[in-house]
Amino acid sequence: MKIATWNVNSVRARLSNITDWLKSTAPDVLVMQEIKCETDAFPAMEFQALGYKTHVLGQKSYNGVALLSREAICDVQEGLPLYGGTEDLQARYIEATISGVRIANLYLPNGNPMDTDKYAYKLAWMKRLHRRMGELLKTEMPVVLAGDYNIIPAATDVYDPKGWEGDALYHPKSRAQFQRLLALGYTEAFRALHPKQEKAYTFWDYQAGAWPRNNGLRIDHFLLSPEAADRMVSCTIDALPRAVDKASDHTPVILELR
């Protein structure tokens, strides 16, 4: 089973990039973030024509997540549980069962600038995610949480660690929260399979020639429960879509399970 995650930075602006990639790569599942449209405006028919079922949690202008799958998408849950908190209007999380695997598609808040309520929202969101991930461990299912975590896990995952210390993606507090997710018993697939690989990035800013200079970040991840980690075959970054005209600033990451 081939599962891919891709922050597409607008599904409508990126439609031909995405359909071209689906044709050449043929994943069983694709989870997309930052679709930047309401559910009704999602181009579902174009994906159905390629053999994919869809489930979308959209939002006007910002955020939005979508699931594409060749097999049926079952038991969908839209949004992270609130756990008694106030309503969350941002479309950043969707969870469903596909071929017996519980798959979460998440777009974790960016959190910049750090001295604003945006960072508080990021930390609160990660707390809710932590709680949900604990619940998921108690199910009998293999669990795969895929998406744009907006977290640089370690110095090897950023082109200029010193320069990013004060950023919400790399601040020690952000990294500590990410480690807390792993400490529940989850495996970060790419690093587990490629412990020594350097300069392996999933995002390159549009500005300052970040792509041609390979000034990237590794912020798109797969977190696997023990049952899913047992089935892990490979986890690879496909950088080719970042090189094309009108590319998203993120590129897809692909996980294969046996």
Next chain:
DNA sequence: ATGGTTGTTCCACAA
């Protein structure tokens, strides 16, 4: 130190 880019939208805002 600054400016560099992209997408959505209505003019800045988010990234």
